[in-house]
Amino acid sequence: MNEVDTLPKSLLAAYERFGGQKTAMRQKDLGIWRSFTWKDSYEQVKYLCLGLIQLGLQPGDKVCIIGDNDPQYFWAQLAIQSGLGVAVGIFTDCAPNEIEYIVSHSDAVFVFAKDQEQCDKLLEIKDDVEKVKRVIYWEEKGLWNYQQQWLTSYQDIQKLGQEFDQGNPDFFENLVNQGQVEDLAIFCYTSGTTALPKGAMISHSNLIVGCDQTLIVDSREDTDEYLSFLPPAWITENILGLTFHLRTGMIVNFPEAPETVQDNIREITPQALLFSARLWENMMAIVQVKLADTSWINRNLHQLFMPVGYKVAHLRYEVRKPVGILWQLLNWIGEFAIFQPLRDKFGLTKVKSAYSSGAALNPDVIRFFRAIGVNIKQLYGSTEAQVHTLHVGEDVKFETVGVPAPGQEIKIAADSEILISGGTVFQGYYKDLEATKKALRSDEQGKIWFHTGDAGYLDEDGHLIYMDRVKELITMESGEHYSPQYIEGQLKFSPYIRDVMTLGGETKPFVTALINIDFDNVGRWAEKHGVPYTTFVDLSQRPEVYDLISQDVERVNTYLPAAIHIHKFVLLHKEFDADEGELTRTRKLRRRLLNERYADMIDTMYGEGDVVKVRATVKYRDGREGTTETNVRVATLITEEERE
Amino acid sequence: MTSRSTVLRVQEINLVFGGIQALNNISFDVQTGDIYSIIGPNGAGKTSLLNCINNFYHPERGKIIFNGQNLTRLPPYKIAKLGVARTFQNTALYTGLSTLDNLMAARHIHMHSGMLKSILYWGPAQREDLRHRKVVEEIIDFLEIAHIRKSIVGALPHGLRKRVELGRALALEPELLLLDEPMTGMNQEEKEDMARFILDINERQETTILLIEHDMGVVMDIVDQIVVLDFGVKIAEGIPDEIRHNEAVINAYLGKPEIQ
Numbered sequence: 001m002n003e004v005d006t007l008p009k010s011l012l013a014a015y016e017r018f019g020g021q022k023t024a025m026r027q028k029d030l031g032i033w034r035s036f037t038w039k040d041s042y043e044q045v046k047y048l049c050l051g052l053i054q055l056g057l058q059p060g061d062k063v064c065i066i067g068d069n070d071p072q073y074f075w076a077q078l079a080i081q082s083g084l085g086v087a088v089g090i091f092t093d094c095a096p097n098e099i100e101y102i103v104s105h106s107d108a109v110f111v112f113a114k115d116q117e118q119c120d121k122l123l124e125i126k127d128d129v130e131k132v133k134r135v136i137y138w139e140e141k142g143l144w145n146y147q148q149q150w151l152t153s154y155q156d157i158q159k160l161g162q163e164f165d166q167g168n169p170d171f172f173e174n175l176v177n178q179g180q181v182e183d184l185a186i187f188c189y190t191s192g193t194t195a196l197p198k199g200a201m202i203s204h205s206n207l208i209v210g211c212d213q214t215l216i217v218d219s220r221e222d223t224d225e226y227l228s229f230l231p232p233a234w235i236t237e238n239i240l241g242l243t244f245h246l247r248t249g250m251i252v253n254f255p256e257a258p259e260t261v262q263d264n265i266r267e268i269t270p271q272a273l274l275f276s277a278r279l280w281e282n283m284m285a286i287v288q289v290k291l292a293d294t295s296w297i298n299r300n301l302h303q304l305f306m307p308v309g310y311k312v313a314h315l316r317y318e319v320r321k322p323v324g325i326l327w328q329l330l331n332w333i334g335e336f337a338i339f340q341p342l343r344d345k346f347g348l349t350k351v352k353s354a355y356s357s358g359a360a361l362n363p364d365v366i367r368f369f370r371a372i373g374v375n376i377k378q379l380y381g382s383t384e385a386q387v388h389t390l391h392v393g394e395d396v397k398f399e400t401v402g403v404p405a406p407g408q409e410i411k412i413a414a415d416s417e418i419l420i421s422g423g424t425v426f427q428g429y430y431k432d433l434e435a436t437k438k439a440l441r442s443d444e445q446g447k448i449w450f451h452t453g454d455a456g457y458l459d460e461d462g463h464l465i466y467m468d469r470v471k472e473l474i475t476m477e478s479g480e481h482y483s484p485q486y487i488e489g490q491l492k493f494s495p496y497i498r499d500v501m502t503l504g505g506e507t508k509p510f511v512t513a514l515i516n517i518d519f520d521n522v523g524r525w526a527e528k529h530g531v532p533y534t535t536f537v538d539l540s541q542r543p544e545v546y547d548l549i550s551q552d553v554e555r556v557n558t559y560l561p562a563a564i565h566i567h568k569f570v571l572l573h574k575e576f577d578a579d580e581g582e583l584t585r586t587r588k589l590r591r592r593l594l595n596e597r598y599a600d601m602i603d604t605m606y607g608e609g610d611v612v613k614v615r616a617t618v619k620y621r622d623g624r625e626g627t628t629e630t631n632v633r634v635a636t637l638i639t640e641e642e643r644e
Numbered sequence: 645m646t647s648r649s650t651v652l653r654v655q656e657i658n659l660v661f662g663g664i665q666a667l668n669n670i671s672f673d674v675q676t677g678d679i680y681s682i683i684g685p686n687g688a689g690k691t692s693l694l695n696c697i698n699n700f701y702h703p704e705r706g707k708i709i710f711n712g713q714n715l716t717r718l719p720p721y722k723i724a725k726l727g728v729a730r731t732f733q734n735t736a737l738y739t740g741l742s743t744l745d746n747l748m749a750a751r752h753i754h755m756h757s758g759m760l761k762s763i764l765y766w767g768p769a770q771r772e773d774l775r776h777r778k779v780v781e782e783i784i785d786f787l788e789i790a791h792i793r794k795s796i797v798g799a800l801p802h803g804l805r806k807r808v809e810l811g812r813a814l815a816l817e818p819e820l821l822l823l824d825e826p827m828t829g830m831n832q833e834e835k836e837d838m839a840r841f842i843l844d845i846n847e848r849q850e851t852t853i854l855l856i857e858h859d860m861g862v863v864m865d866i867v868d869q870i871v872v873l874d875f876g877v878k879i880a881e882g883i884p885d886e887i888r889h890n891e892a893v894i895n896a897y898l899g900k901p902e903i904q
Contacts, residue, residue: 030781031793141786142844259791 005181006204008045008082010246012176015042018249022222025071025245028256028264036071041078044071046172048079048154050161052110053175055134059084062106062187066090066099066121067114069228069254072138072154074242076112077232081185081204082176088187088199089233092118098197100125102189103132106199106430111135116142119151126150181205187430188235188383199430200383202235209423210386211243213407217392218353222249224271225350229261235383236357240274266347273348274355280376281361283346284368298338305334309371317370317396339372348374355379355390360466362493363398378402380466384439385450386424389464399490399559400463401456410464416455416481417470425450455483457561465559477509480563487511487556487566494552495521499576501589502566503602510643512605513569514598515549516576522548537573537630546571546635553637567638568605572598573614573630601632610634648675651852652697652820657706659692659876666692667703668876674820674869677850679842681863683887684873685896690856691733693873694822697854698723698730710820725753729818731809733825733856739798743789743808744780746797750815751776783811786848787841803834810841821845823855827862835859839866864888872896 004013018024020039027034036044057063063080065087067073077087088106090099092114099121103111113119113135122135137143138154165172185204189197226245230237245252255264265273275283291302312331315323323331343349354369357379369376377391380401388410391402404410409421425448428436442448455473456466467473468483475481484502491500491513498518504511517540525548526533533539549571557565576582582590582597595602604612612632620626652674659667667689674680682690695701697708698720708715715723729750737746755776757769765773784790787807792800797808806826813821826842827835839862845851857863863870864884872880872887874896880887887893 028790030778030785031790032781142840142847145847256790257788263791 003181005208006081006176006179006183007185007207007243007246008078008176008179010208010243011042011045011078011082012173014038014246014249018222022249023251024249025074025252025254027071027254028260028267031256033253033267041071041075044075044158045078045082047158047161047165048075049082049175050164050172051157051159052079052083052085052161054160054164055110055157057083057085057109059178060184061085061110062088062108063110063112064088064090064099064103064106064108065112065233066092066094066118067112067138067232068092068258069230069232069237070114070138071254072114073112073232074245074252076136076138076154077186077242081179082172084175084179084183086184086187086201088189089231089238090189091231091233094121096121096124100128102197102199103129106187106189107131109133113137115139119143119146123148123150179204181208184427186238188233188238190383198432198435200235201427201430202238203427206386206424206426207238207243208247209407210239211247213423214239214387214390214405215244215248216406217390218272220244220248220250220272222251224248224250225253225268226250226272227253227255227261227265227268227270229255229258229264230274235386236274236381239386240272262347266345269347269350271350272353272355273351274357274379276358277356277361277365278358280356280365280369284365287342287368301337305330305338306371308334309339309373310367313367313370317375317394335373342372343374353377357381360489361398364493364495366396366398380464382420382450382452382454384426385420385422385452388418388420388452397459397461397463399465400459401466402464403462404464410458411449412457413451415470416457416467416473418452418454418456418464418466419449420452421447421449455481459559474504475506476504476511476563477506478563480561482511482564487513487560487564490556491515491552494549496525496548497552499583499587499589501576501591501594503595503605504564508606510567510638511564512602513553513566514594514601515553515569515571517545517549517571519575536575537628540571540573541631541633546633550635550637557637565638567643568634568636570601570605570612570632570634573628573632601634605634610636648677650674651676651711652854653707653709654693654697655707655709657693657696657708658704659689659696659701660704666876667696670706670873670876670878672871672878672881674852674854676852677846678868679846679853679855679866680869680871681867682854682856682871682873683858683860683863687875688873688896689876690873691824692876694730694824694854694856697822698728721753724816727817727819728822729813729816729820730822731806731813731824731826733828735802735805735809737797737805737809737812740796742794742796743784743792743800743811744794746808747780747783747811747815748776750812751780753816779817780815783814786814786844787811803830806830806834806838807841810838814845818851821851821853823853823857825856825858827857827859835862842866 004010015038018038020037022038023035024038024041025036063085065073065076080087088108090102109131111122111132113122119135119137134152135150136152136154136157181204183204184201185207186202187199189199228241241252244250253268255261291299308330312323312327315321351374354374354376356376366376375396377396378401379390381387387405388408389402389404407422411419413419428440439451440448453470454466455468455470456464458464467486472485473481473483482504487502488500491497496518497515499516501514502511519536522539522545531542531544533542539545553566553569578585582594601612610633614632615627615629650673654670654672657667657670682693684690692701696703699715699718703716755772757772761769784793789807792804827838843866846853870884870887871878872893879892879896880890
């Protein structure tokens with residue numbers, strides 16, 4: 001008996017275990033959720049695979065798939081792998097020339113293309129992809145009158161396979177059992193923003209190790225529901241979706257259309273979800289907007305119980321203290337009044353693992369979802385080594401991306417680059433030895449480390465803090481590396497800070513910051529706390545406001561390495577202004593210009609004294625110019641003596 | 645193709661509003677399975693002609709023969725039952741109902757259960773409802789409007805409303821589909837989508853389509869035959885290539901400034 005060490009073998013094992021009764025997948029079609037059992041999946045894959053063999057699929061052949069999340073996508077991938085081939089996913093929004101690049105580069109012999117839209121793209125590049133023998137589609141709409149021999153339907157291939165199977169009943173099982181754990185399973189082409197996309201080669205072993213070790217900290221039941229809406233060409237969907245499905249029997253649901261994902265999540269109420277940070281932020285914004293339109297009773301309940309939710313979440317997750325009985329009771333009423341209904345609206349009633357990935361998530365968003373009972377965790381990974389780190393259980397820290405997944409080893413290189421070693425590390429880039437050598441390097445012991453190109457550091461609890469790409473880092477006088485973007489991003493999570501530019505570099509002994517207060521929020525705070533002010537200039541220079549902002553800067557300092565703590569900052573007397581060329585129209589900092597314009601302040605921060613007299617020219621919107629004169633104070637958080 | 649039959653025959657239609665001759669002796673034939681377009685400057689009488697076909701307007705003279713039957717004496721609902729569906733220049737949907745209900749409403753001409761049966765909703769009435777729901781769901785899938793199935797139509801953007809209206813016309817399962825400016829007010833992408841839907845409808849069920857459209861790019865790309873009207877008079881008829889080079893058409897469209 002063979003070990004279950006490839007994806008197709010996992011399919012056979014699951015079919016043996018669950019048979020023709022248990023639902024494996026569901027898809028909403030014509031408004032109704034339709035189920036497919038494990039037997040359905042098995043047969044679909046078997047006949048498709050045998051059909052491909054009839055058309056000449058050889059072991060090691062590459063086959064591309066372009067399509068949305070459909071059972072047919074998963075089946076196609078498994079059929080290719082059952083035939084000992086490699087599946088190459090392509091994103092559906094790729095333009096014909098991008099598709100042409102990936103199809104040619106991967107030497108694909110077949111292409112699965114979902115529908116008319118994708119088939120049209122392939123017909124456009126037909127002459128440039130001569131190796132492709134057939135294009136196979138699974139949605140017929142609009143293709144009825146296409147007369148090309150080159151295009152074949154999914155069903156036709158399966159019919160071929162079915163006929164063959166009748167004469168050779170054991171062929172498929174034997175074929176699957178020939179698969180080796182070290183065989184390549186998929187190529188994931190990384191989006192090339194600067195260079196051409198690179199095809200990361202990922203083996204069955206990579207996928208299965210990645211899946212099994214993530215399951216140790218985040219388990220799944222065969223009754224769990226999952227909604228497949230992340231692009232299936234992406235490594236994340238291959239792990240959290242397909243491989244989890246095969247290894248645990250978790251039910252995978254496919255949305256009706258890409259536009260219906262939100263509705264479908266609500267219908268399915270999945271146990272596990274991964275959204276981008278942006279999407280979580282959006283969901284919170286939706287609540288704020290809808291609140292304005294709702295009935296007064298809902299509004300009042302929200303006003304009454306949200307603070308309770310925030311308080312309890314604060315005690316539970318941040319202070320980590322037992323929650324008093326009174327708070328528990330209030331929280332329990334809140335649960336009925338608003339938390340549960342809110343979770344229901346988003347389909348989050350049953351979610352056990354809610355992940356965010358991509359960018360850093362604003363702590364306010366995390367606090368909001370914790371208040372309504374959803375503990376969002378961060379997950380950090382890459383195509384090349386899958387899940388690097390994640391938050392496990394209740395051990396969630398806002399500023400980190402979690403701890404290494406079991407089996408993952410993490411090391412920080414001298415230049416702050418994050419290095420990963422473990423069973424998930426990929427096999428190299430297809431036909432790109434140079435890039436492979438750069439990404440995969442072995443140390444003295446012969447252990448292979450994947451060089452992520454990301455920079456970060458580990459905190460005292462073993463959590464990883466992600467900073468930026470290595471090439472964005474700046475070296476300090478001390479030789480320490482620091483990421484302006486990262487520190488600025490963390491500071492901007494404060495509602496009182498609108499913009500900030502940090503300063504550092506080889507000529508500078510420590511990090512300093514030029515900070516723009518958020519006039520609206522700080523103004524509101526000032527009114528509430530009885531701090532009188534007249535204008536922006538006046539407000540920005542109030543000692544109380546300096547104290548307020550100092551708290552935020554110190555908070556960020558607590559989780560930065562000591563060498564890159566912010567020692568001094570100033571609160572600017574005016575906002576950075578795109579009209580004056582200080583920001584781009586998309587509100588990105590024009591660093592060089594800001595360095596020149598605020599040279600006086602910068603010099604003072606690195607020199608003597610703590611007050612700068614500024615005369616700044618101001619360009620009004622109508623084109624006139626004026627000047628303002630004021631004193632700007634330098635706040636010192638870490639004094640010279642402390643530095644020594 | 646040779647075995648094409650004439651599905652619609654417009655014969656010497658005259659329509660007068662007071663002193664204005666809106667349509668003057670208009671005649672043309674539409675073959676089964678064609679996409680046929682009526683073009684012309686504003687006020688040429690295009691919509692009036694469409695209104696004559698499903699008898700919103702009653703022509704003074706002339707005949708409109710659909711599958712051998714004269715439509716000029718029939719009320720609009722009977723014409724719908726015969727298999728002529730249409731959409732309007734300014735969408736005319738039930739704005740307070742959902743997309744699904746708008747489409748289901750169009751199925752009424754195919755429903756047979758009486759009031760009592762429908763109230764009981766048991767046995768035949770339920771089966772009938774399910775059957776119609778399936779037809780409607782297929783249209784929803786076809787037009788890619790699943791995400792707005794339960795949305796109130798009044799709150800939808802213009803482009804989607806146009807699509808819902810097309811869906812409602814399709815729910816009648818028409819043999820002849822009249823589309824009055826299906827792409828007005830749409831952006832380029834929406835127009836391309838709509839053009840694709842029109843082609844697919846035509847291809848899938850051989851539905852004959854008669855459409856009015858201003859976007860010449862679209863018309864020239866997708867239609868088989870064009871008839872050109874100007875001030876109620878037919879000035880040209882033919883395939884897109886002929887029309888493109890027709891003197892009279894160029895004059896009517898380009899020669900005189902028109903009020904847009």
